[in-house]
Amino acid sequence: MIKLKKVSKYYKNTRVLKNIDLEIKKGEIVAIIGPSGCGKSTFLKCINGLLPVSKGEIFVDGVNIASKDTNLNNIRADVGIVFQQFNLFPHMTVKENIILAPIKVKKMTKNEAEILALKLLEKIGLLDKMDRYPEELSGGQAQRVAIARSLAMQPKIMLFDEPTSALDPKMTNEVLDVMKALAEEGMTMIVVTHEMSFAKEAANRIIFISHGEIVEEGHPDVFFKNPKSNMTREFLRSVLKMEL
Ligand code: ADP
Ligand code: MG
Numbered sequence: 337m338i339k340l341k342k343v344s345k346y347y348k349n350t351r352v353l354k355n356i357d358l359e360i361k362k363g364e365i366v367a368i369i370g371p372s373g374c375g376k377s378t379f380l381k382c383i384n385g386l387l388p389v390s391k392g393e394i395f396v397d398g399v400n401i402a403s404k405d406t407n408l409n410n411i412r413a414d415v416g417i418v419f420q421q422f423n424l425f426p427h428m429t430v431k432e433n434i435i436l437a438p439i440k441v442k443k444m445t446k447n448e449a450e451i452l453a454l455k456l457l458e459k460i461g462l463l464d465k466m467d468r469y470p471e472e473l474s475g476g477q478a479q480r481v482a483i484a485r486s487l488a489m490q491p492k493i494m495l496f497d498e499p500t501s502a503l504d505p506k507m508t509n510e511v512l513d514v515m516k517a518l519a520e521e522g523m524t525m526i527v528v529t530h531e532m533s534f535a536k537e538a539a540n541r542i543i544f545i546s547h548g549e550i551v552e553e554g555h556p557d558v559f560f561k562n563p564k565s566n567m568t569r570e571f572l573r574s575v576l577k578m579e580l
Contacts, residue, residue, distance in 0.1 A: 337362045337493065337524050338383060343392035345378055345548075352378050354548045356392070360526065365519045367535035367556075368528045370545035371575060376528045379545070380495045383526070384415035397492060413441055416486035417495040420502050422478040424470040424485070430457070431466040434485045442489060449488070456484040460514050476507025480514050487518075494518065496527040512538075532576055536560060544568045 338360040345353040352375045360366055368376050381387040383394060385401045385408040394401050401411050424433050434456060435449035444452070457463045460480040470478055479499055486494065496515065500508040512534050519525055519538045529535060535542055535556060542559040544552045544567075552559070552568045563569045 337364075337397060338526075339395040340383075341393045341395075343382065343389050343394060345375070345382055345387065346390040351390075352548050353382070353389075356548075356550060358543075358550065360524065362524055363522045364541060365525045365539045366527070366541045366543060367539035368526060368543050368545060369530070369532075369535065369571070369576075371571060374545045375548040376545060377497050378548075380417060380497050380526065380528060383493075384417050384495060385411045386417070409441060413489050414492045415495060416489060416491035416493070417497065418479070418482050418486055418499050420498045422470070422475075422482040424478055424482060426470050429467050429469055430462065430473070430481050433470070433481060434488045437485070438488045452488055453484070456487055457481075459517070460484050461510075474507060475503045476510040479503065479507070479511045483511070483514055483518075493524045493526070496525065496529070498528050498530070500529070500531060530576065532560070544571065546571070 340356050340358045343353055343356040344351055356379070368379065370376055378387065382389050389402060396411055396415060399406055399411070401408070428436070431450065431453050434453040435446065438444040438449040438452065439446060454463065454466070457466055460483065462477060462480060465473060465477060473481065499515070500511050503511060508531065512531060515527070515534070516538050527539070539556055541553060542556050543550055546567050552563060552565045560572070563572060
C-alpha cells in the first residue's frame with residue numbers, strides 16, 4: 337500500500353530523512369515514535385505529497401507520487417492527514433467543515449456530502465454538534481471533527497501527527513477511541529504518537545526513528561518488552577518514563 341525506497345529529505349543542506357526503506361501493507365496500523373526533531377512530521381508530509389522528497393521514491397498504492405504524471409490532489413485525497421492543531425475553518429460550522437472538500441475535490445453533490453457528514457458525525461459521537469462552530473467545541477471534539485473531515489474524503493490511508501498532544505487525558509481518550517474504532521474497521525494508519533498505551537494496544541508495528549533513520553521496528557509485544565538497540569531503550573526509558 338505504501339512503499340518507500342531509499343527516501344532522503346534535505347532542508348537546505350541538512351539531511352532530515354536518511355535512506356528510509358519501508359513497506360506498509362493494507363490494514364496495518366503503524367506507530368511511529370522518536371525524539372522531537374528526528375523527522376517524524378517530515379516523514380508523514382512526504383508520504384502524502386505535502387513535501388517533495390530529495391532522493392528516493394514513494395509509492396502509494398503502486399503510484400509513484402513524485403512522477404510528473406501523478407496528480408497530487410488524488411494522492412492527498414487517498415491519504416488523509418490529521419495534525420496536532422486541528423486546523424478547522426473557524427468561520428464554518430462543523431458540518432460545513434466536513435462537506436467542503438468532498439464537494440470541491442470529489443465532486444459530490446451537497447446532498448451526498450451531507451449524508452456522509454451525518455454518518456461520520458454519528459460515528460464520532462458528535463451528531464448534536466453539526467451546526468456548531470469550531471470555537472464552541474472542546475479540543476477533543478474539534479480533533480474528532482478534524483478526523484471526520486479527513487474521513488469524508490474516503491481515504492485509503494490515514495496519517496496522524498501527534499493527534500492528542502494538545503489534549504488533556506480525558507479528551508485524549510475520546511480521540512484515541514475514535515482512532516481505535518477506525519483501526520478495527522481495517523483502515524491503514526500511520527500514527528506518530530507518544531501514547532504508548534495506544535501503540536501497544538492498537539498498532540501492529542512500532543517504528544522508532546532517530547536522526548531521520550529507522551533505528552528499530554517490531555511488533556509491540558516484542559518491541560516494548562525487549563528493545564534491541566540501546567538508543568531505543570534510552571528513548572523509552574527517558575522520554576516515555578517506561579520501566580525497562
Ligand atoms: P519531528 O516531527 O520528529 O519533531 P520534524 O520532521 O518536524 O521532526 O523536523 C525534523 C528536523 O527538520 C528538525 O531538525 C527541524 O528543525 C527540521 N525542519 C523541519 N521543517 C523544516 C523546514 N521547513 N525548514 C528547515 N528545517 C526544517
Ligand atoms: Mg513533529
